[in-house]
Amino acid sequence: MANDITRMLERLPKHFRDLLISRIDQSQIPALRTNGKVVLEEQRYTRPEQWKVLEGDRVMFAKGPNKGKFGKVLGLHPSSNTIYTDIAETKPLVIPKQLWQDGQNGYLIDFPKTVSPDDVKVVATLVKEDGTEYDIVAEEVIFKGKYFDEDYKKMMPIRRVKYHEHIIIPWPRPDPAEDCAFSTPPEVAEERTHSENSILKFEQPADFTIESLRDPVMKRPYKWDKQVLKKGDITKLTAPGMPYSETQKAMFEERKQIRESQITEMSAEVMEFIGSRVAEHLNNVTDPNFKHYVEKVSGQYRERKLARREQEKQFRDLQIKEAEKRNRRAKRANAS
Amino acid sequence: MILALKDVIHGVRAFSTTATILGRNYRHVVNRQLKKKVEYKVGDLKPRNLRIPAEAPKYPPYPYGESRIFKRSNRGLFGGQFIVFGNKVSEHKNRARRTWLPNVVKKKLWSESLNKLVPLKLTARVLRTITKEGGLDNYLTKDKRARIKELGPFGWRLRYDVLKAQERAKKASVKNYEVLSDADGNEIKVFFKGTYNGEPVSLVVGRRKLLQKLYPVVKLHTPGNLRFAAFNNRRKSAPFEELLKELEHYKVDLSDVVVK
Numbered sequence: 191m192a193n194d195i196t197r198m199l200e201r202l203p204k205h206f207r208d209l210l211i212s213r214i215d216q217s218q219i220p221a222l223r224t225n226g227k228v229v230l231e232e233q234r235y236t237r238p239e240q241w242k243v244l245e246g247d248r249v250m251f252a253k254g255p256n257k258g259k260f261g262k263v264l265g266l267h268p269s270s271n272t273i274y275t276d277i278a279e280t281k282p283l284v285i286p287k288q289l290w291q292d293g294q295n296g297y298l299i300d301f302p303k304t305v306s307p308d309d310v311k312v313v314a315t316l317v318k319e320d321g322t323e324y325d326i327v328a329e330e331v332i333f334k335g336k337y338f339d340e341d342y343k344k345m346m347p348i349r350r351v352k353y354h355e356h357i358i359i360p361w362p363r364p365d366p367a368e369d370c371a372f373s374t375p376p377e378v379a380e381e382r383t384h385s386e387n388s389i390l391k392f393e394q395p396a397d398f399t400i401e402s403l404r405d406p407v408m409k410r411p412y413k414w415d416k417q418v419l420k421k422g423d424i425t426k427l428t429a430p431g432m433p434y435s436e437t438q439k440a441m442f443e444e445r446k447q448i449r450e451s452q453i454t455e456m457s458a459e460v461m462e463f464i465g466s467r468v469a470e471h472l473n474n475v476t477d478p479n480f481k482h483y484v485e486k487v488s489g490q491y492r493e494r495k496l497a498r499r500e501q502e503k504q505f506r507d508l509q510i511k512e513a514e515k516r517n518r519r520a521k522r523a524n525a526s
Numbered sequence: 527m528i529l530a531l532k533d534v535i536h537g538v539r540a541f542s543t544t545a546t547i548l549g550r551n552y553r554h555v556v557n558r559q560l561k562k563k564v565e566y567k568v569g570d571l572k573p574r575n576l577r578i579p580a581e582a583p584k585y586p587p588y589p590y591g592e593s594r595i596f597k598r599s600n601r602g603l604f605g606g607q608f609i610v611f612g613n614k615v616s617e618h619k620n621r622a623r624r625t626w627l628p629n630v631v632k633k634k635l636w637s638e639s640l641n642k643l644v645p646l647k648l649t650a651r652v653l654r655t656i657t658k659e660g661g662l663d664n665y666l667t668k669d670k671r672a673r674i675k676e677l678g679p680f681g682w683r684l685r686y687d688v689l690k691a692q693e694r695a696k697k698a699s700v701k702n703y704e705v706l707s708d709a710d711g712n713e714i715k716v717f718f719k720g721t722y723n724g725e726p727v728s729l730v731v732g733r734r735k736l737l738q739k740l741y742p743v744v745k746l747h748t749p750g751n752l753r754f755a756a757f758n759n760r761r762k763s764a765p766f767e768e769l770l771k772e773l774e775h776y777k778v779d780l781s782d783v784v785v786k
Contacts, residue, residue, distance in 0.1 A: 416571060416572075417571075417572040418569050418570065418571055418572060419566050419567070419568060419569065419570045419571075419572050420568065421568050423566075423572070423578050424566055424567070424568055425582055426578050426579050426580070426581065426582045427566055427578065427579070427582075428582065428583075429582070429583040429585065429586050429587050430582075430583070430584075430585070430586055430686075431586055432586045432682075432685070432686055432689065433686070433689040433690060433692075433693050434689075435667045435668075435669055435689060436667070436692075437667075437668075437669050438669055
């Protein structure tokens, strides 16, 4: 059964899940039926510890019609957590022509039944001191320790016979994987082409800048990027203002008229009138101190003061020049 | 001192220690807590929690916000009246909690500006006020502060509708053309008098139809796809002289829209 269906099934309650699986099976042709042997994806075996046997292992059947017989594991069937063996029960199965294998020339085939790995026991070959080989069947196996397997290219658990942990049952050798045209040889893949000289210095050039590691032609803006408000956003955020009523408009008009009717600059006539009145008053002042004060604050006082100072300065300069001339003449008279 | 406490003690008149008798307090309206209004400008950093609505709001926000209690009052003209809680006191001074609701009535009132019957839920007190004011529009458009307080969110939106309708009506009443008679004695609407190709002409169409004549030629002479919105945006307040000059530049035939 397809993975997406099992993923969907996982979310359902068990009773409903079983019902649904049986219904799905009924709608399928016999060749594609699961016969209720669907294992949910999270319960499927993925590690060798779970399988206990791998492809190529020799096993003894402990249950079923083949009980007591020895066989070989031909493959694993992960979707049902079962294994294919070389001596297995078969069941006739009608295969539609679209699914025929190479060399098949009839609709009916004998399809081998799978066996649970719990129903078989691993057979190990041991060697006596005198060199003769003998087989043992492990009642139970346990896994202790790990090693890196060159053929599997990964860490594998060490399989031991339970209660006889010194007896190690080695994993069968897998079929060597064939390299295709696009495969990279391990020497090339493992070759170290770059090594940092210093952890303090960055080797990238100083002018190297990158704004973002994200795709620049991404369809939508990245959620956490800083965004600025555009004109359209502001339009959508601002509500219209309440229009002014007739009363308010009239009030604004009235205020405008008041503002316009107010005098901000003095006309020449008014200025003349005020000036004449002030001058008349000042001319009639008799107190000498007040007269002096008025003179002092009047605009012409400062000009007159400056003119007087200028005159005094010119007079002083003239005196200095005459004194210099006199000194020069006296010097010449002394020299001659 | 009382002036200093003006904002603290509501309903207290300055230079007086007694509560106001004539004015209403609008306690539930004035004391609402409003979210602080943030003014955004173009180019501002968009706050992460700011949601941009799909459409701009249709109405201005009510200055006093919506009521959190007695939410019926947000959907009708309640005149600042709210549910009141108190006790029913029996002869033996037993107190039983009770409430007083405003006298709410359903009415359809005619709006002169909107030219339709407006279905309303309003209190009898507000209905009386509307009668005194001389109609729904007068009630809604009055500018007194107390009126704004008692309008509520629903009344505020109605007020917007009414004022907008009045504005539109006023705008429509001002004609942008003068009615003259042509050589045959027929009445024609003259929108503008100007010169076209050195001859004095009178335009018998408005700006909209004139721009419709100009748009195809401008589009033809503009690189890219010139949309009418963009074209119109630039010319919607341009004076007629400029439009005529532009038409003259593109040599558009205006014989059907001008009278010499």
